[in-house]
Amino acid sequence: MNGYSERQEPDAAALEALAGWLVSAGLTGLTEMALLEGFSQRLCAAGVAVSRSVAIIDTLHPIFEGRAFRWRDDGVEEEGLIEYGPTTDGELAEKWRRSMFQDMLNRSLSELRCPLIGPDLPDYSHMEDMQATGSTDCLAFIHHFAPDGVMGGMDCVYSYCLTRQTDGFSAGEQAALRRLMPLLALSLKTLSLARIAGTLTQVYLGRDAGQRVLSGRISRGVADRINAVLWFSDLRGYTRISDSAAPDAIIPLLNDYADVTVSAIHNAGGDVLKLIGDGTLAIFKADDPADACRAALDAWADLRVRLRELKQRRTAAGQPVTDIYLGLHIGDVFYGNIGGQDRLDFTVVGPAVNEVARIVSMCRSVDRSLVTSDAFAASSPPEARARLVSVGRYALRGVGRAQELFTLDPTLI
CATH class of the missing domain: 3.30.450.40 (GAF domain)
Incomplete structure (x- = not known):
């Protein structure tokens, strides 16, 4: 039945x-x-x-x-x-x-x-x-x-x-x-x-910042003093490209270059805190400053490989291409919530952040894609320090002391 x-x-x-x-x-x-x-x-x-x-x-x-x-x-x-x-x-x-x-x-x-x-x-x-x-x-x-x-x-x-x-x-x-x-x-x-x-x-917000916010670190003014490698990169000639390229080509350009930059930083253990137009602010933290410096340089090496592939692809598609300038610095920063009562940002602030922004602007002056501070060079592990060469001593705008800047020896890249 x-x-x-x-x-x-x-x-x-x-x-x-x-x-x-x-x-x-x-x-x-x-x-x-x-x-x-x-x-x-x-x-x-x-x-x-x-x-x-x-x-x-x-x-x-x-x-x-x-x-x-x-x-x-x-x-x-x-x-x-x-x-x-x-x-x-x-x-x-x-x-x-x-x-x-x-x-x-x-x-x-x-x-x-x-x-x-x-x-x-x-x-x-x-x-x-x-x-x-x-x-x-x-x-x-x-x-x-x-x-x-x-x-x-x-x-x-x-x-x-x-x-x-x-x-x-x-x-x-x-x-x-x-x-x-x-x-x-x-x-x-x-x-x-x-x-x-x-x-x-x-x-x-970024991986680390996001985890901190979800764990309850949301009060305005709550910030930790940390020592970190600061990464600030931007696109070479972006103003010229944005003035000459078709308007609907700008967002794909920014997306493509942000994608390779963020991926390289994340793969090396860094945290991206901000995408500011064509710029990227990130940090690398480690118990040993030498390890943080090594990770930032590893991210840069990875990014250069990704950039070559990206430029080949975009060139083949008839799309505008460019390169990335990078400034690296290490120092103490305040890492936490800054802003108004109704709009907060979880980021890093302090003189070191201003300094790395000035350092990346020197890439154009010394005609190098990467420029680091003397503090970054001094904190880098011996094998990395041996590859860094001086590009001269400079007084950076808004920075109280003149300092020697470094780049990777082009013969060793």
């Missing part, structure tokens, strides 16, 4: 415990993938025969539009987390247009039951993938956020569960999913918001 009435219904006590676990998981800060795995496994243990579960949520990220999380019960290995790009054009746009969730949005549905076997099945883009797991039934949900809970494109949670049972989900299983999926969506939103906050603070 067929029919849902023949099945043993889900365990009510286990479902109640699962509801409590979902609330706890959202509060204790699991990863989104661990949340879905724990939820799905507990569903099965409670008597809801789920063979696969998927949850999707948009995000705020400079590259990705959203993230999808997948769990399955058959032990087949697949990537559980998928980060996807814009769904506004290309193949992703076409898949989304034909998806079950777009159909639900078009029909203003928050729930949809979709059989996976039988005649006249809908032509959803993921139908074959769902059927390939041997599943027979699908129950999909969209849980929308209130308008004041929307963040960028993150305005809802999409989710669905599959089963391989011959008659699909029973009435009791459907009721259990209707009750628990909103709790899953709420916990997923909570975890995603925490991750988004971390991403945004690091993207806009």
Whole structure:
């Protein structure tokens, strides 16, 4: 005989415990993938025969539009987390247009039951993938956020569960999913918001500064005195390029050069604090100043390789190219919150910051791409110091003392 009435219904006590676990998981800060795995496994243990579960949520990220999380019960290995790009054009746009969730949005549905076997099945883009797991039934949900809970494109949670049972989900299983999926969506939103906050603070403030802000260092005037290598770089001839290039070519130029600069700094362990037009302010910290100096020089060597590749690519595309000037200095700075009550900046301040800005401006005068202070040269490890040569003694504008400046020996580069 067929029919849902023949099945043993889900365990009510286990479902109640699962509801409590979902609330706890959202509060204790699991990863989104661990949340879905724990939820799905507990569903099965409670008597809801789920063979696969998927949850999707948009995000705020400079590259990705959203993230999808997948769990399955058959032990087949697949990537559980998928980060996807814009769904506004290309193949992703076409898949989304034909998806079950777009159909639900078009029909203003928050729930949809979709059989996976039988005649006249809908032509959803993921139908074959769902059927390939041997599943027979699908129950999909969209849980929308209130308008004041929307963040960028993150305005809802999409989710669905599959089963391989011959008659699909029973009435009791459907009721259990209707009750628990909103709790899953709420916990997923909570975890995603925490991750988004971390991403945004690091993207806009820098990795170290972002972590400090999230740890609670947000009071105006709270700053640490640190010793660090200061990196200040800018583009050679940027004013001339911006005056002569087409307006729509300037932003791609800045993005391309900022991308290689930031990547080189991060790969060497530095932290970018500011992008100021065509300029980049960064710091390198280490217990031993020599290690911080070595890291800054490693970043410069990496950047020169990246610049060669970037210039080749842009030249081949008929786009304007230039080089980067870099000033390096080491000294004590105050690192923390500076600003007004309603607008703070987490950055470094102090005479050393002004000094490194003056040093980079000397690159043009001495016709060198890299210029360092005498303090940086003195703090550098012996192998690096041996490669630095003097370019003369200079009185820098706004700096109280004249000092000898250095560059890398061009014969040793």
